[in-house]
Amino acid sequence: MKKPFELHADYQPESFEFTKAYQKKIKDVIALYPPGRQQSAVMPLLDLAQRQVGEEGAKATPVYGGWIPRAAMDHIAEILDMPAVKVYEVATFYSMYNLAPVGKHLVQICTTTPCWLNGSDGVVKTCKDKLGIQMNETTEDGQFTIMEVECLGACVNAPMVQINDDYYEDLTPETMAELIDILGQDMKPTVGSQKGRACSMAASGPTVMLEGAKKAKVV
Amino acid sequence: MPKLTINDIEVEVEPGTSILQAAEQIGIEIPRFCYHDRLSVPANCRMCLVEVSPGPPKPAASCAMACGEGMVVKTDSDMVKQARKGVMEMLLINHPLDCPICDQGGECDLQDQAVAYGYDRSRYHENKRAVKDKELGPLVNTVMTRCINCTRCVRFAEEIAGTPVLGQFNRGEEAEIGTFIDQVVDTELSGNMVDICPVGALTSKPYQFKARSWELRKTDTIDVHDAVGCNIRVDARGREVMRVLPRLHEEINEEWINDRSRFSYDGLSKARLDRPYIRDEKTGVMSESSWDEAFAVIKSKLAKVKGSEIAGLAGDLVSVEEMYAFKDFLHGLGSKDMDCRTDGSMIDPRVRGGYVMNSGIEAIEEADAILLVGVNPRYEGTLVDTRIRKAVRENGAKVALVGEACDLTYRYEHVGDSPADLEKLAKARSGFAKILKDAKKPVMIVGSGAYARADGAAVQALCHAAAEKLKVVRKDWNGFNVLQNAASRVGGLDIGFVPAKEGRGLAHILAGTKDGSVKAMFLLGADEFNARAEIGWKCFTVYVGHHGDHGAERADVILPSAAYTEQDGLYVNAEGRPQLARAAVTPPGEARSGWSIFRALSAVLGKALSYDTLAQLREEMVKHYPHLELIDERGANEWAVFDSKAKVSGDVFALPVRNFYLTNAICRASDTMRKCVGAFHASEVLEAAE
Ligand code: SF4
Ligand code: FES
Ligand code: FES
Numbered sequence: 021m022k023k024p025f026e027l028h029a030d031y032q033p034e035s036f037e038f039t040k041a042y043q044k045k046i047k048d049v050i051a052l053y054p055p056g057r058q059q060s061a062v063m064p065l066l067d068l069a070q071r072q073v074g075e076e077g078a079k080a081t082p083v084y085g086g087w088i089p090r091a092a093m094d095h096i097a098e099i100l101d102m103p104a105v106k107v108y109e110v111a112t113f114y115s116m117y118n119l120a121p122v123g124k125h126l127v128q129i130c131t132t133t134p135c136w137l138n139g140s141d142g143v144v145k146t147c148k149d150k151l152g153i154q155m156n157e158t159t160e161d162g163q164f165t166i167m168e169v170e171c172l173g174a175c176v177n178a179p180m181v182q183i184n185d186d187y188y189e190d191l192t193p194e195t196m197a198e199l200i201d202i203l204g205q206d207m208k209p210t211v212g213s214q215k216g217r218a219c220s221m222a223a224s225g226p227t228v229m230l231e232g233a234k235k236a237k238v239v
Numbered sequence: 240m241p242k243l244t245i246n247d248i249e250v251e252v253e254p255g256t257s258i259l260q261a262a263e264q265i266g267i268e269i270p271r272f273c274y275h276d277r278l279s280v281p282a283n284c285r286m287c288l289v290e291v292s293p294g295p296p297k298p299a300a301s302c303a304m305a306c307g308e309g310m311v312v313k314t315d316s317d318m319v320k321q322a323r324k325g326v327m328e329m330l331l332i333n334h335p336l337d338c339p340i341c342d343q344g345g346e347c348d349l350q351d352q353a354v355a356y357g358y359d360r361s362r363y364h365e366n367k368r369a370v371k372d373k374e375l376g377p378l379v380n381t382v383m384t385r386c387i388n389c390t391r392c393v394r395f396a397e398e399i400a401g402t403p404v405l406g407q408f409n410r411g412e413e414a415e416i417g418t419f420i421d422q423v424v425d426t427e428l429s430g431n432m433v434d435i436c437p438v439g440a441l442t443s444k445p446y447q448f449k450a451r452s453w454e455l456r457k458t459d460t461i462d463v464h465d466a467v468g469c470n471i472r473v474d475a476r477g478r479e480v481m482r483v484l485p486r487l488h489e490e491i492n493e494e495w496i497n498d499r500s501r502f503s504y505d506g507l508s509k510a511r512l513d514r515p516y517i518r519d520e521k522t523g524v525m526s527e528s529s530w531d532e533a534f535a536v537i538k539s540k541l542a543k544v545k546g547s548e549i550a551g552l553a554g555d556l557v558s559v560e561e562m563y564a565f566k567d568f569l570h571g572l573g574s575k576d577m578d579c580r581t582d583g584s585m586i587d588p589r590v591r592g593g594y595v596m597n598s599g600i601e602a603i604e605e606a607d608a609i610l611l612v613g614v615n616p617r618y619e620g621t622l623v624d625t626r627i628r629k630a631v632r633e634n635g636a637k638v639a640l641v642g643e644a645c646d647l648t649y650r651y652e653h654v655g656d657s658p659a660d661l662e663k664l665a666k667a668r669s670g671f672a673k674i675l676k677d678a679k680k681p682v683m684i685v686g687s688g689a690y691a692r693a694d695g696a697a698v699q700a701l702c703h704a705a706a707e708k709l710k711v712v713r714k715d716w717n718g719f720n721v722l723q724n725a726a727s728r729v730g731g732l733d734i735g736f737v738p739a740k741e742g743r744g745l746a747h748i749l750a751g752t753k754d755g756s757v758k759a760m761f762l763l764g765a766d767e768f769n770a771r772a773e774i775g776w777k778c779f780t781v782y783v784g785h786h787g788d789h790g791a792e793r794a795d796v797i798l799p800s801a802a803y804t805e806q807d808g809l810y811v812n813a814e815g816r817p818q819l820a821r822a823a824v825t826p827p828g829e830a831r832s833g834w835s836i837f838r839a840l841s842a843v844l845g846k847a848l849s850y851d852t853l854a855q856l857r858e859e860m861v862k863h864y865p866h867l868e869l870i871d872e873r874g875a876n877e878w879a880v881f882d883s884k885a886k887v888s889g890d891v892f893a894l895p896v897r898n899f900y901l902t903n904a905i906c907r908a909s910d911t912m913r914k915c916v917g918a919f920h921a922s923e924v925l926e927a928a929e
Contacts, residue, residue: 027420090420103403108419112408 023120023156025112027090031121036091042072046099059102062110066096066117074184078124082162085126085184087118115169123158123165125203128182131168134175139192143179144168146193150200163204176220177213190215243310258301258312259287267314270323270352272330272437273389274302277493278398284330284389286352288322289314298322320356327357330387333368333412334438341385343439345452349387370415376423377914378430378502379441386416386440392432399495400426401628401648416440425919426648427621427899430501434485434494443482445502445911450474450481458823459486461810462500463556463726463803464903467600467622468812469496473504473804473823480504480804480824490601491812497621498915499900504804506909510787512799513828525797530829533796534843540779540795541844544758546573550748553579553736554764554784555725555903558808558820559867561800561833562727562736563860564848565763565783568837571846575742576757579731581765582895583745584687585695586721588732592878593699595729595815596623596720597712598682599873604629606636606718608678610671610709611651612661612702613642613892614686618899619724620813623684624648639671642686642892658698658887665705675709682718683711687728688895690721693888700883707880717878723813724896725767726803730811734864752778762790763833764800766904783836785826786904798840800833801826802905807853808832809867816873817866 026032038046049064066088074086093111097104111117118126127147131140144155147166151159158165174180177189181196188199188211195214202209217223218238226233233239242251245262252261257280259269272284282303289301290313298318313319331353338344370383390407393416397403402425404418418424424432433443455474462469462483469492472484483504485496515533516525528536541549551569553562562579569577580586586594603609603626616624624647630636631649638651641661654664654671664672675681683706690699706712706719723729731737738744743751749768751757753775760774764784770793774780782794785802805826811817826832831839834856841848850856861868900915901907 025419103397105404105406105419109406109408112419113410 023118023122025090025119029120031089033089033091036069036089036095038068038095039072042068050100058100059106062096062100062102062107063114065099066093066107066111069093069096070117074124077121077162082160083124084162085118085122085124085165087121121158123163125164125183127164127166128169128172129166130170130172130174130178130180130182132171132175134171135179138178140179142193143181143191143196146196147200150197164200174220177217186211189213190217241306241308241310243306243308243312245312246314252306254305256306258289258291258299258304258306258310261306262289262301262312262314269301269314270356271302272348272352272387273391275391275394275435278391278394278435281390281394284387285326286323286330286356288319288326290316290318323356324358327353328362331357331361332363333384334387335367335384337385337439340448341382341439342380342442342447343385343436347439348437368412373417374421374423375418375441376429376918377911378444378498379424379433380444380447382440382442383415383417384440385438387438388414388416389437390416391435391437392416392441395428395432395435396424396426398632399431399625399628400424400428402426423918427497427499427617428495428625430498431485431495443502445505446482450476455481456823458804458821460804460823461818461820462496463810463820464497464500464503464906465620466723466726466728466813467491467620468726468810468814468816468818469500469622470818471496471500475804475824478824478827480507490599491814491816492622493625495622495625499621499902499906499912502911502915503906503909505911506786506905506907507802507804508827509910510904510908511827511830512785512787512791512797513830514799515829516794516797518795530798530839533798534840536796537781537840538843541572541759544779547575548756548758549574549761550576550743550751550757550759551761551763552577552581552745552748552765553727553731554581554762554766554790555727556803556905557727557764557833558803558806558810559727559730559734559817560808560853560856560860561763561837562731563734564834564837564850564856565761566734566736567848568841568846569761570739571841571848572844575739576744576748576751577736577742578738578745578748579728579736580691580745581767582687582725583691583695583768585692585699586687586690586732587696587699587881588735588737590877590879591733591815592717592719592876593703594721594723594732595876596684596722596813597717597876597878598680598720599814600626602680603627603682603684603720605634606630606678606680606682607634608671608675608681609636609638610664610675610681610683610711611638611640611642612683612685613689613894614684614722615643615645615647615894615896616684616686616722617645617647618894618896619686619688620722623722623813627684637671637674639674642689643894645894656891657889658694658701658892659889661705662701662887665701665708672709675711680716680718681709681711682720683709684720684722686892686895687721687723687725689892691895692890692893694885694890696881697883697885697887700881700885701887703880712878717876719878721813724902726810726812727764729813729815730809730817730867733811733815733867734860749773762794764790764904766790770794783833784904785830786908788904788907798836799826799828799830800836801830805830806832809857811867814873815866815876817868817870819870 050061053060069092070086077084093107097107180189190213271287282300287301288298291299372381393405396405458473462471470486470488474482517528639654641655711718759779762782766788781796782790783798804823808820900912906912
């Protein structure tokens with residue numbers, strides 16, 4: 021479950037503006053929708069706001085991850101000419117939007133049945149022990165937040181976690197610990213299966229559709 | 240037109256009709272929570288499930304499924320019953336079992352439908368969820384744990400009230416209704432959310448824990464807080480009005496009323512005049528008296544006064560019968576000086592089309608261009624404003640305003656603020672002038688305040704001329720409307736409660752009280768001007784009314800009369816539609832209905848009026864004014880253009896209603912209305928304190 025929104029928290033900024041670079045992106049996104057239907061751009065705009073805040077947070081001390089302040093939601097409502105409450109509704113409905121600050125690396129651990137059967141408990145324990153925090157908490161240095169999520173659709177490679185935009189699959193307590201180490205040093209670990217298999221094919225390599233696998237350059 | 244069978248009954252319906260509506264047409268009721276026939280259809284409660292074939296073998300939400308040719312619908316099959324039971328069980332999982340302490344008890348959709356469709360016990364043993372209550376201001380009480388997330392209130396706030404601040408946040412078990420940022424819902428219509436909430440999540444704060452619905456005596460009557468003439472039901476217990484609810488009238492208020500009409504009732508039992516009072520001439524102190532004593536004082540005072548030195552003013556809340564008797568009374572004394580336009584309006588009483596809403600209220604929703612002149616419809620006729628909003632929302636109507644800018648719930652073009660700007664607009668060929676001329680059903684709404692100024696007559700002439708020029712008045716369509724804001728006004732003008740030939744109107748009467756040419760003054764509920772300052776101190780003043788307000792403060796003799804909930808009376812609304820208000824309770828103490836006071840006093844003064852009962856009064860009245868007999872009918876009105884040489888001044892149109900919650904004596908006595916001022920008009924309270 022995501023962190024609850026707090027209206028009067030002192031971290032809520034007074035105002036929010038998109039940077040030049042983001043303003044360009046916004047224009048492009050809005051242009052995708054027919055005239056009079058700009059409100060449909062509310063979801064991409066919320067995402068862009070979260071990313072912009074995330075970029076700023078990566079450079080701040082202490083660091084923090086992307087989240088959407090109330091001022092940003094109001095600003096988006098203004099841009100799209102819709103009631104602010106409609107933006108709040110969308111933002112609170114989807115779990116991908118963070119409405120309170122999170123760590124620079126938001127670790128979303130899947131604990132739904134397939135992942136759980138394959139040892140997500142161990143992954144959770146490693147995270148908690150190694151980072152010294154509980155679910156929905158953030159490390160003091162602002163680097164990590166861990167949270168529990170429902171199935172993220174990568175059950176074939178269970179157990180898995182999502183960290184910011186990337187999936188890390190086929191985890192063990194050991195590989196999870198490694199991931200945390202690498203990320204903690206601001207390096208980028210290999211995305212995807214941590215057992216070295218490509219996509220979700222058998223670990224020993226493709227067994228069917230061999231031609232196709234070659235064409236797709238996965239072997 | 241699709242033809243279908245519902246429970247073996249064949250029915251043909253308009254294309255686009257939902258199954259639920261079609262069933263309703265043939266008298267089959269389908270249970271529902273989220274569906275409301277004046278709101279959009281979200282289909283989120285699933286209570287209205289029915290079996291439809293052909294189609295997938297699962298129940299379908301009948302509120303959102305349009306009728307199709309050859310459909311076979313079952314609303315009472317086993318599958319449907321099972322499905323409804325299931326939905327009911329789901330809804331009750333998280334619903335508290337607090338009906339005994341819930342104000343909605345006895346008139347709760349959930350309670351009723353649980354009896355009809357629910358299980359008799361729960362199979363659910365986990366904890367129920369709890370939701371934090373929300374603060375929605377002094378009128379609406381929330382118990383959000385009872386909410387079933389039907390989103391009716393959310394849709395009402397957005398679609399009808401035009402204040403989209405409510406929403407449904409989070410999802411799944413966390414889902415809750417609120418404003419997210421702790422806002423009040425700043426609308427004059429918030430009480431209606433209490434009505435449409437199908438459970439006890441939103442209830443009336445002033446009525447909280449006061450009564451049970453089944454112990455109340457219900458009286459159908461008419462509201463008098465503005466000139467719209469909303470149909471209401473007054474629920475009373477003993478002599479006390481416990482609450483006021485709207486009553487359906489498609490052509491006037493649909494099923495809504497504004498918060499002032501609904502919540503000011505506590506003012507009916509405060510600051511009441513419940514016995515006659517006489518002011519001691521030497522000390523200036525008011526003391527209680529009997530009717531006989533009061534009449535005797537009036538008689539002795541009038542003995543030395545000539546008829547031409549007597550004047551009368553009628554206020555905003557009085558009925559036509561009261562004014563009729565008052566007028567007869569004044570005539571009997573030989574007075575020609577009377578006026579019901581106590582707001583200072585110069586409106587011409589001779590042309591009915593010039594002081595009513597010619598298009599009617601309902602037709603406004605068909606308008607495609609609307610010009611507002613010197614009016615804030617939101618405050619001066621809230622239920623007219625909802626029609627304008629509907630026209631904007633559903634018709635894409637364009638709105639423009641000449642007058643002081645105000646916060647309306649829809650977009651408008653502000654084309655100017657003075658009569659000169661209106662003159663300019665009338666001459667223009669492009670812009671909004673063109674929009675009006677090209678419109679199919681153009682509407683012009685002039686506030687009564689627009690004529691309440693020294694050059695009022697010239698402004699009226701200008702408005703009529705502009706209406707002609709802008710083609711608002713056509714052969715087959717008259718879109719010219721004057722929105723009065725006092726319930727008594729149209730009736731008063733109809734029966735000619737205005738200066739008779741050579742008589743004096745408001746301004747001259749008031750001046751007369753100071754220069755000595757008016758020696759005696761009768762006020763009938765006239766509280767909307769500062770009587771203490773405006774009436775000369777030598778003038779003997781009698782106040783007939785129900786509240787100790789501005790008029791009573793100035794009076795030398797007070798005669799207590801009944802309020803609108805305490806006597807039968809006729810009111811003509813802003814569209815010129817006569818409607819009957821009925822007594823719901825008895826007047827307090829010694830108070831009597833207004834007309835009977837004038838009848839009794841006239842006898843004491845030796846000029847007895849010719850009727851002894853209200854029925855006789857009405858009989859005589861309709862002889863002179865036959866249209867008053869046609870209850871709930873709106874006849875055609877004559878129309879005229881005045882040719883006026885007088886010039887209009889450049890002064891901006893001033894809005895007559897600044898504070899929506901304190902427009903009359905009843906509101907000013909109401910604690911609830913004062914709380915509303917604090918919550919919704921905070922800035923103005925500061926001003927008033929200064
Ligand atoms: S508060 Fe009442 S009207 Fe609003 S969503 Fe809940 S149940 Fe429906
Ligand atoms: S169960 Fe974990 S990804 Fe589906
Ligand atoms: S009434 Fe049809 S789903 Fe609610």
